Amino acid sequence: MAPKIDVDLIIKNAQELLTLSPSFKDESELGMIQNGAVAVKKGRIFWVGKTEEISGKLSLSRDGREIDGTGKVVMPGLIDAHTHLIFDGSRENEFEQRIQGLSYQDIAGRGGGILSTVEATRHASFDELLFLGEKRLDRMLSKGVTTVEAKSGYGLSLQDEMKILKVMKALQESHPIDIVPTFLGAHTVPKEFREERARYVDLLTEEMIPQVAQERLAEFCDVFCEEKAFTLEESRKILETGKRYGLKPKIHADQLSSGGGAELAAEVDAYSADHLEYASPEGIKKMAAKGVTAVLLPGASFFLSMKKYPPARDMIEQGMAVALATDLNPGSSMTESLPLMMTMGCTMYKLLPKEVIQATTIHAARSMGREKEIGSLEIGKQADLLLLDIPNYRYLPYHFGVDHVETMIKKGKIIYQRTF
Numbered sequence: 239m240a241p242k243i244d245v246d247l248i249i250k251n252a253q254e255l256l257t258l259s260p261s262f263k264d265e266s267e268l269g270m271i272q273n274g275a276v277a278v279k280k281g282r283i284f285w286v287g288k289t290e291e292i293s294g295k296l297s298l299s300r301d302g303r304e305i306d307g308t309g310k311v312v313m314p315g316l317i318d319a320h321t322h323l324i325f326d327g328s329r330e331n332e333f334e335q336r337i338q339g340l341s342y343q344d345i346a347g348r349g350g351g352i353l354s355t356v357e358a359t360r361h362a363s364f365d366e367l368l369f370l371g372e373k374r375l376d377r378m379l380s381k382g383v384t385t386v387e388a389k390s391g392y393g394l395s396l397q398d399e400m401k402i403l404k405v406m407k408a409l410q411e412s413h414p415i416d417i418v419p420t421f422l423g424a425h426t427v428p429k430e431f432r433e434e435r436a437r438y439v440d441l442l443t444e445e446m447i448p449q450v451a452q453e454r455l456a457e458f459c460d461v462f463c464e465e466k467a468f469t470l471e472e473s474r475k476i477l478e479t480g481k482r483y484g485l486k487p488k489i490h491a492d493q494l495s496s497g498g499g500a501e502l503a504a505e506v507d508a509y510s511a512d513h514l515e516y517a518s519p520e521g522i523k524k525m526a527a528k529g530v531t532a533v534l535l536p537g538a539s540f541f542l543s544m545k546k547y548p549p550a551r552d553m554i555e556q557g558m559a560v561a562l563a564t565d566l567n568p569g570s571s572m573t574e575s576l577p578l579m580m581t582m583g584c585t586m587y588k589l590l591p592k593e594v595i596q597a598t599t600i601h602a603a604r605s606m607g608r609e610k611e612i613g614s615l616e617i618g619k620q621a622d623l624l625l626l627d628i629p630n631y632r633y634l635p636y637h638f639g640v641d642h643v644e645t646m647i648k649k650g651k652i653i654y655q656r657t658f
């Protein structure tokens with residue numbers, strides 16, 4: 239008989255092990271193994287299969303841990319594909335004003351809106367932003383999130399954008415959640431450039447992008463392509479410049495109007511196009527052909543009481559990978575809860591439970607080019623996984639607004655365990 243191989247961690251007897259791997263075919267389309275088990279060695283997935291297959295094959299190393307998943311669901315760690323993680327200040331006063339019927343323009347006129355967050359973030363110190371970022375990441379962690387995409391964009395000057403990106407870098411080093419950094423200097427035109435916006439685009443393309451790339455502070459370059467933010471031509475120039483400096487393109491597209499953002503995402507080979515409420519049928523076809531991932535943000539639809547939802551079912555029918563994210567930001571989606579977005583994805587966008595699980599794991603990984611590393615439980619991938627105290631996968635978006643994570647494993651280590 240072959241000797242057993244030592245591993246560091248085994249989870250066995252899972253009611254449903256969701257691998258999200260195409261190698262395990264089943265009707266849930268989640269690569270589900272019933273009575274499943276997963277083994278981890280040196281921070282990586284070492285083995286996946288049925289619990290009864292372990293004996294004779296695997297044993298625990300001296301400090302190894304075994305976790306019993308009886309009656310529970312095991313799945314990959316959740317991935318939040320779109321957040322504005324680092325900002326200071328909050329806008330609950332605007333929330334109240336909107337309830338009372340004030341429009342975004344009224345609020346901006348009174349000194350509120352995005353520029354008030356820019357003001358607060360510019361005044362914040364590195365340490366203040368670090369502290370706020372840490373608290374937000376901790377909240378995400380308790381919801382089952384193991385990787386998060388984070389955008390700059392509340393600095394809008396070379397110095398303040400660099401400050402935000404450096405906070406993200408420090409958090410990547412100190413916090414267990416992985417951060418994928420995106421430069422979003424093209425979030426809005428800052429007030430000092432309101433009368434000469436072309437000069438701000440020059441600042442972005444001639445100084446900020448080169449500097450961010452040189453210091454390797456971002457992996458992606460994003461732009462808010464919208465009538466009230468950056469035009470198609472400006473967006474194209476910013477994203478093409480980013481590409482020349484090695485920053486991969488992403489785009490906030492067609493949120494408030496159909497402005498050709500989806501088509502531009504296809505043209506520049508964006509990794510993702512985000513929002514997409516008003517994406518045209520032609521734009522969806524083009525994005526599908528280019529393999530652009532749609533990142534949909536139901537928290538913003540919900541919080542702003544938007545009448546128009548993105549055509550999520552059309553996107554799936556056209557073959558697009560659809561991801562869901564929180565869009566965490568102080569103006570339009572003040573939440574760290576990705577599981578809540580899964581429920582909203584079902585009720586508002588008519589995604590199925592299996593689709594919102596794909597949307598927050600493997601498709602979210604694809605939106606940031608990490609699908610070979612995270613997002614599914616496959617041999618060799620990073621061991622980021624969750625043990626959920628739920629009886630089956632459909633239960634996850636169904637029982638909403640509460641936390642189901644019992645144990646979280648990040649890079650093979652238990653980093654969170656519910657204590658009640």
Ligand SMILES: [Zn+2]
Pocket residue numbers: 320321322490565
């Ligand atoms: Zn956003």
